[in-house]
Amino acid sequence: MAAPVLLSHPSSLRHDTGAHPERGERLVAVEREIEARGGLGWERRESPAATVEQLEGVHTAAHVERIRALCEAGGGAIDADTLVSRDSYEAALHAAGGAIAASELVLSGAAPCAFSAHRPPGHHAEAGRAMGFCLFNNVAVAARHALDALGAGRVLVLDWDVHHGNGTNDIFAATDEVLFVSIHESPLYPGTGSADDLGHGRGEGYTVNLPVPARSGDDVWLALVDRVVAPLIGCYEPGLVLVSAGYDAHAEDPLAGCLVTDAGFAGMAALVRAACEERGIPLAGVLEGGYAGSALARSVAETLAVWGAVPAPAPPPVASDALALRAQERLARGAWPALGHASA
Template sequence: MAPVLFRHPSSLRHDTGSHPERAARITAVETALAARDWCGYDVRESPQATTEQLQAVHPAVHVERIRALAAAGGGSIDADTIVSAGSWEAALHAAGGAVAVVDALLDGGAGRAASLHRPPGHHCETAQPMGFCLFNNVAVAARHALDAHGLRRVLVYDWDVHHGNGTAEIFAGTDEVLFCSVHEFPLYPGTGRPNEVGHGAGKGFTVNLPVPEGSGDDVWIGMTEQIVLPIARSYAPELILVSAGYDAHVEDPLAGCTVTDAGFERVAHAVHRVGDELGVPVGLVLEGGYAPDALARSVAATLAAWAGPSRPVREGVVSGAPIVERARASLAGRWPGVALGA
């Protein structure tokens, strides 16, 4: 079965003006993908998330706050987070697209699927929209996989340059979701230290991999192949979801990392491979990326990688970055497979 891609024109009606998280991001991505015949994906319009799906993660007062603000014509939640008249519909489809990815993977027979919407979601906490995010799309999708499909273990890998504080907070107390994040630190939102590991039943199931400004392909690839993949093999998820932000790109204006198109392609191939190894489906939920052309190229590289055959991870092993080696040493006790690398 062809991989599936969900999109919706409402993403263009979430009006943020000249804000970095603006409609031009989606326009650039869709233009690039259309020029490549959508990389062979079956392109579908996303449904809206239901109230029940949203409230499985966010309290009713949070959901109503977004609806009412959009109905009133919009306004600013904080300096970074804007709501317009079109934001309610866009946010429903952004969350609904992520849910549809899960359904396509677990009911529809697709091995790979992607949701390309805005606003993004990974900064939104249980009851606090922030950081451009109104609902936590990937968290709604993961919770749907657990509740509606009966899964017991979901891996969320967040490779956005900013820490996915919302996803970490939402799942901090459960082992049903393993949250792994590679992100620049220090950087907004200021969370994501290695000692933030979750609590209670979720202790140890939050894995933060902060990296310094200037980190590039070797670090992102090394963290993925040498840390995240061995942890995934140990955890044995039934579903892998990627919070795919592309703002670690060297051209991005909002951070200081130096990942290239080829770096994101290599990271995508690694996740593709581990999905095949484990026999589990893999879904993508778009997060950040604020250089539209670089975002478009990187998304296309990721989706093209997933549309083809996976390749062995150990081809051209990248593991020598000191920050990667330190992370391996610190995590080997909790996740023994990390000591063996890819």
């Protein structure tokens, strides 16, 4: 049987952000951890560069050209958080290309699972704007490509980065072709992602925001995946599940206040894998944030271990949680009656 595929590219390390939380050492730590664990059975491949046409599936031509030109001119700051160097455009093309390749591998059946481990991350990037360390919205580019070129039909994007994926949220707000589900700490940067933001037009109900308070840990995050995300995978029946896999909800992360552990990320990964496998839905991950090097590296490794294991590890037992039950009830009363009524 084919091995799961881990996609990366050396250009990720040439996206030079200086003394910044989103820096190359993040990926160096991830690589070191995977190596220390013997590669975890994942085959390594270099990511191709996304084409400009693929980027323009979700971004404006002006945005793509602005990033290219700024990098070609030597780089600079886009906003207080987001900066580029000369080689950032190449890194960003491969980051989007890795997410696309991951989708292609799992949708074609060439790999049982795939994970794209790149920087810059992507989920804050809007159609016409870079922000929050993100230049191009890698997961959104991949989802759009899966719909337009790979026949995915419907794509569910689960964003478990601790920050709300405002870019992905907005890019797909008006379509029912993508169900965007985000668990994120609130209040926190970028300030979007209220539970009332449901999408609009044909997309109404196809945006599911699950804000959690600071200090939320494994119990809350696992319960939301168990009570809401896994059932939504069943209701929506996507042709592809993409996880915007950020690891900054980790207790050790310096940029946020949640308390998820290595085991919590392993548990979420197991729940998502089980929900996909039950229905034969391809699954791929795309790295987003995570700024405590060691915690990021361990948690990525846990995800790869769970997604690559044969046979699949059993998902952990998940305790009932009041916040998750309320979220389930709210969705069942609204766009997702099939989620049914919560029972402890």
